[in-house]
Amino acid sequence: MNTKITIEGNGAMNNSMKVAFxxxxxxxxxxxxxxxxxxxxxxxxxxxxxMSEVIKTDTANLExxxxxxxxxxxxxxxxxxxxxxxxxxxxxxxxxxxxxxxKVNESTLIVDVLNDLVKMINGNPPPWVxxxxxxxxxxxxxxxxxxxxx
Numbered sequence: 814m815n816t817k818i819t820i821e822g823n824g825a826m827n828n829s830m831k832v833a834f835x836x837x838x839x840x841x842x843x844x845x846x847x848x849x850x851x852x853x854x855x856x857x858x859x860x861x862x863x864m865s866e867v868i869k870t871d872t873a874n875l876e877x878x879x880x881x882x883x884x885x886x887x888x889x890x891x892x893x894x895x896x897x898x899x900x901x902x903x904x905x906x907x908x909x910x911x912x913x914x915x916k917v918n919e920s921t922l923i924v925d926v927l928n929d930l931v932k933m934i935n936g937n938p939p940p941w942v943x944x945x946x947x948x949x950x951x952x953x954x955x956x957x958x959x960x961x962x963x
Contacts (some may be wrong), residue, residue: 829858830945835896843920848900
């Protein structure tokens with residue numbers, strides 16, 4: 814059953830992205846995408862982060878293919894999803910749903926990733942992140958190599 818627990822934030826997160834974490838304990842990224850019973854979701858912006866919701870994804874009564882599709886549907890609207898591991902077929906479905914899957918090599922504290930994301934947004938985020946948070950791109954470094962020959 815898909816259950817969403819929504820947390821009321823202060824609503825001050827302008828131009829934020831929704832980041833989900835596959836977790837067993839709400840503190841670490843320590844679950845495989847296919848086995849995650851819940852994902853904790855945060856809004857992340859240049860101003861910081863706040864918890865948004867918890868998406869419950871217990872799929873014990875579904876067939877294998879249905880489990881992946883169920884999780885992808887449950888994560889609709891998420892921009893980035895962190896997980897301990899994810900199979901190729903599942904990753905393809907996640908990407909097709911417009912979600913960027915990110916894998917960590919070992920259990921990682923969610924708060925550390927959130928702090929790194931805020932730093933990255935305030936530094937020089939990659940174009941796909943700028944697109945998510947609707948940052949104005951004033952200069953695209955990819956154009957530099959073409960400008961040199963002018």
